[in-house]
Amino acid sequence: MNIAQLDRMHSGKGFIAALDQSGGSTPKALAQYGVQESSYSNEEEMYTLVHDMRTRIIKSPAFESDYILGAILFENTMDRKIDGQWTADYLWEMKNIVPFLKVDKGLADLANGVQIMKPIPNLDELLTRAVERNIFGTKMRSVIKEANTEGIREVVEQQFAVGKQIFEKGLIPIIEPEVDIYSGDKEKSEEILKEEIKKQLSSLDKDVKVMLKLSIPTVNDFYKELMSDPHVVRVVALSGGYSEEEANRKLAQNHGLIASFSRALSEGLSAVQSDDEFNSKLGKTIKEIYDASIT
Template identity: 60%
Template sequence: MSIISVTSEEFLKFQTTPGFVAALDQSGGSTPKALRLYGIKEDAWSNDEEMFELVHQMRTRIITSPSFNGNRILAAILFENTMDREIEGVPTAYYLWDVKKIVPILKVDKGLAPEDKGVQLMKPIPQLDELLTRAKKNGIFGTKMRSVIKLANPIGIKEVVDQQFEVAEKIIAAGLVPIIEPEIDIHSPEKAQAEALLKECLASHLGHLPDHKYVMLKLTLPEEDDFYRAFVEHPQVLKVVALSGGYTREEANERLRRNHGVVASFSRALTEGLTAQQTPEEFDAMLDRSIQSIYDASIT
């Protein structure tokens, strides 16, 4: 078993440095929407390879921007296709860490299964062991995997958390730190009740983690302020991060400020307002304002 090095620079950055996580991991299903918001219409590509090349150009523009650096950003979550590409002639994950001092994290899930018992489990992840080995060789520090909770169904929520921790065990064994992401839909009519059930399930699993194993949690911003404080303070939770979940950047930041010790892991809220048509100066100024607002909300 490969044990995570708690003295690695990346691990210590998470423990000691203020900042947030940039989520740049839109995959096949969400890429067209991300490009559309960026000002690139669907007639700009004719196949998946052209689409992924366009989104890589967008991500490259973000990552190489002067304002995108390790002073305010702890880590960036990448889609597998991005890990396999280069930025300025350097493999993306190595560019992030060696040039920007931003910890690289890889999305490993393959999407969501159909809804059952008020939740969507992860689809099976074939060749996970091979992917984790490749990730480690590519300089990846951790992973991310997402499930979705829509209703306060105790059986469904337990299945989500059980599955997340089952996969997390394999990721930890490969020497990586998993981000466990059981997202609660912000439009759920039972959001607060679902949060209470989720908190109980997560606490149970964390209580059984051996001392040398670490996870991160990526959670929907809760209805009750500081609801996840116990996880922020848990010795084996390296970081609790929050997804924006469809909230505007302004609302996500406002909710985040009220949850002390939790930091952002925003995707759409991070890139809100960025377009392909902006000049380099306009693009960097907009990104800088976005990064600063999210950073400020993350250090409460």
């Protein structure tokens, strides 16, 4: 584990950029960027185009460590290069930005009001490759749609079980049990979720470290006590479908909670923009997310 990266993630000022759209979400991310499905004819061409988009974001002068602490990558992005360097190496060596890797393989069908993660085949092999590629940590997502105690417990237990396997490989896991922002009982789900997370944290060995990625809570500062747990490196927030403006407004009301935004980060960026237009829009977005993250 890179101690400089650990210190940066624990106490640095800024947020995490989520550049990890994968599989079914990649066409949507490209479409938002102005690249339609008619622009590619197979998966390889699609991933090349999305890597070009991510490369443009990462290489932008607006994408800098004064505002951004880390970036989450998709496996395909990790295995590609920017200017002759593996993407993770470029992020850290050229930008001083900590690289993470999305490791989950999507969501299982809805049961007990939640969607747990699908099995992750060859996870150990993927983690070994991540270590070789100088990845610092990982991210994996589950979704909670209803305040179902049994379902939420299952989500959290699965997340922490896989998280322990990840930590044993020398990586910091980002635990992401997302509560659907459109849930009719979101606040109740968050109450159950926090208690289940506290149970899992209390059972960890003393040296185990994790990060938490959570939906912006209904009650401001609701996750503040989790931030002080010795096992928790950082608590970060997903945008969850909120617009950039609304996500930033809600985030700013939660002290110590920092962003890990995906769609909100790339909102308004387009393949047809000039570099000046692209960098200006990205810079404005980054500064607004940063300001909301340092409250």
